[in-house]
Amino acid sequence: MASPPSSFPHLALIGAGITSLTLSIRLSALQIPHTIYEQSSSLTELGAGLSFGPNAVRALQHIDSRFVDVFNKTATFVGTPSSQGKRILEDEEEWREGDQVWIEFLDGTKQGGDVTPEFVIKAGNGKGHAAVHRGKWLDVLGGLVTAEIQFGKRLVDVVRPDGVKRWVKMVFGDGTEVEADAVVGCDGVKSRVREVLVEALHGEGEGRTNGKCGYSGKYAYRCLVPWDKAVEAVGEDRVGVSSLWMGPNRHLLTFPVNRQEERFLNLVAFVTDQSQTWPSQGPASLTMPATKMDALKDFERAGFSDTWGLHDVADRPLSSFFSDRIIVIGDAAHASTPHHGSGAGFCMEDVAILGALFEEAIAHKALTVNTLQEIFTVFDAHRRERDQWLVNSSRRAADLYQWRIPEFSGQERFEKMKADIEQRQKVCWDFDMESAIERAERDLKELLDTATR
Ligand SMILES: Cc1cc2nc3c(=O)[nH]c(=O)nc-3n(C[C@H](O)[C@H](O)[C@H](O)COP(=O)(O)OP(=O)(O)OC[C@H]3O[C@@H](n4cnc5c(N)ncnc54)[C@H](O)[C@@H]3O)c2cc1C
Structure with missing residues (x-):
């Protein structure tokens, strides 16, 4: 070369x-x-x-x-809906054979282990939710x-x-x-x-x-749950698809992910707590040690490790x-x-x-x-x-x-939420990369031409 x-x-x-x-x-x-x-x-x-x-x-x-x-x-691609998720899409006449699901949204406050989603958002590609x-x-x-x-x-x-x-x-x-x-x-x-x-x-x-x-006022627990344990807890049908449990000031996201040949359920549990600040310096500036008890206190069931302070530039x-x-x-x-x-x-x-x-x-x-x-x-x-x-x-x-x-x-509530989330995800997913590159290249060419004229 x-x-x-x-x-x-x-x-x-x-x-x-x-x-x-x-x-x-x-x-x-x-x-x-x-x-x-x-x-x-x-x-x-x-x-x-x-x-x-x-x-x-x-x-x-x-x-x-x-x-x-x-x-x-x-x-790891997962897009086949749970049986309840598919039924919801069918009832809403949104289901076409081969459709793939992004996330199924559930009411986390429901009692009795009910895992029926409130609404389902389909994936913006033909392959479902993709994660590495x-x-x-x-x-x-x-x-x-x-x-x-x-x-x-x-x-x-x-x-x-x-x-x-x-x-x-x-x-x-x-x-x-x-x-x-x-x-x-x-x-x-x-x-x-x-x-x-x-x-x-x-x-x-x-x-x-x-x-x-700045600290966004939210923190998260993250962990990988061994596949068998996850299936035991909520059933194969539910862990096989990305799921988000909603609730007041809390939500919990799960999706499957493969590491080497082993499959895990990736679990992230988010908590809003604006009464607290987060250390801005030192080793705890992004993560702080957390025990299972901390997570249990926040969520009352499930087990997690490490708390992540969620920071952004909003x-x-x-x-x-x-x-x-x-x-x-x-x-x-x-x-x-x-x-x-x-x-x-x-x-x-x-x-x-x-x-x-x-x-x-x-x-x-x-x-x-x-x-x-x-x-x-x-x-x-x-x-x-x-x-x-x-x-x-x-x-x-x-x-x-x-x-x-x-x-x-x-x-x-759920109908409005679905429409809002769907529209926002579209802004993320439907970005026309090809045209964006063309426009940027054209603008640079103009600037370079002007600079050398
Ligand atoms: C809980 C959580 C879940 C997320 N989930 C998703 C998701 O599902 N999908 C998604 O698209 N995004 C997700 N994100 C966001 C995603 O992780 C980040 O957007 C992405 O990792 C940013 O990559 P980066 O290379 O810009 O920064 P980083 O991955 O943070 O890398 C920065 C690197 O710079 C090094 N560094 C820092 N300061 C210095 C310094 N002073 N000198 C030299 N080196 C330095 C660090 O050690 C690090 O290696 C998530 C974020 C969080 C917190």
């Missing part, structure tokens, strides 16, 4: 999560030099299942054609990454002192410093790059306040995803609560658009340090509104599941 033009910028990707690794695979295919810096000592993913909507799968397809096959082999085991997916991505990953590198600061060879200098917790032409913050919900960006956009002191994500949206040569993507840009099952999917959309913009610049022989501004400008214009929509809508979805919206009460 011929070496890339020496004029290509060298990028520093901060973090080695799903967003960063996927972007790295795309950048390597375009021969764009980059290095990944990760604070942990290895690739690590906490937690269990990650559902991917049709928009996420389409984005993956655009990023790298190998992903389709890899995804189909790695994901997080750790397994990260391993798959890690296996495709060819760029250098430097572990044990916790980014502390990004500075631009006089006399540096490249544009940015990164300072890490171990005291080392590295230069690059631009920094791409893929450092997730508690992003340090977002803080640095907010300082650059709004002035000193702003990053430590407005650059931070209250502190970014006014721009970039400033000069510092850009954020993925959760670093739009950390969201997980109630549309789409956070990672939107991260994949980000990567698809950013990758397409780099490719377009290369096609115009215009990828240099000087055109990063144009690329980042178009990325921001095409992603920020949609990404922030997810953050806000996801909060609303949780309030729907937890009966926190006064208009959604009485006789028609």
Whole structure:
């Protein structure tokens, strides 16, 4: 393979999560030099299942054609409705042979082990609810990454002192410093790059306040239940399909997920508690140890481990995803609560658009340090509104599941809820990736033409 033009910028990707690794695979295919810096000592993913909507799968397809096959082999697809779910769809004349279900919604306050859903939402693809085991997916991505990953590198600061060879200098917790032409913050919900960006956009002191994500007032218990135990508890018919039990200030989501050859029921139990704050610093800043008793107290039945404080940027949206040569993507840009099952999917959309913009610049022989501004400008214009929509809508979805919206009460509660949730999921799933890429490429071409005129 011929070496890339020496004029290509060298990028520093901060973090080695799903967003960063996927972007790295795309950048390597375009021969764009980059290095990944990760604070942990290895690739690590906490937690269990990650559902991917049709928009996420389409984005993956655009990023790298190998992903389709890899995804189909790695994901667990469940779409056959439970017998009660199918009956509901038939009664509503919504059932067509071969239809697949996304989630069946149940009233969690019903007594006597009744597992009849109140309503059912069909899947936006032909395959049902698709989920990957997080750790397994990260391993798959890690296996495709060819760029250098430097572990044990916790980014502390990004500075631009006089006399540096490249544009940015990164300072890490171990005291080392590295230069690059631009920094791409893929450092997730508690992003340090977002803080640095907010300082650059709004002035000193702003990053430590407005650059931070906030506690959403909700926390979650997550665990993988061995398949046999799950079947024993609620029956094969119910565990075989994604199910969401609703209730006042609580909801519980289950879906099957495979790890290696073993099948588990992924279970996430969400609680609203706005009376509490969540520690903003230290090891408990995302998760806190929890006992089975804590979960039992919250839910009165079932068993869980670890509590996750759900953080997002609903209250502190970014006014721009970039400033000069510092850009954020993925959760670093739009950390969201997980109630549309789409956070990672939107991260994949980000990567698809950013990758397409780099490719377009290369096609115009215009990828240099000087055109990063144009690329980042178009990325921001095409992603920020949609990404922030997810953050806000996801909060609303949780309030729907937890009966926190006064208009959604009485006789028609479930009917209204179904319509609202369905419409929101459509916004997530029906994203036209192809046209979005075309529009972004066209805008970049115009900007590049203007810049060189
Ligand atoms: C309970 C829960 C359930 C979810 N379920 C779903 C779902 O079903 N479907 C879905 O699409 N999304 C879901 N999400 C959202 C999804 O997990 C995220 O959108 C996705 O993981 C974000 O990926 P990322 O790579 O941008 O960030 P992350 O995965 O957070 O990766 C960031 C990386 O950066 C590293 N890092 C952080 N700070 C630094 C630093 N200063 N220096 C160097 N490295 C650093 C971290 O160690 C980490 O490796 C869920 C989220 C939660 C909390």
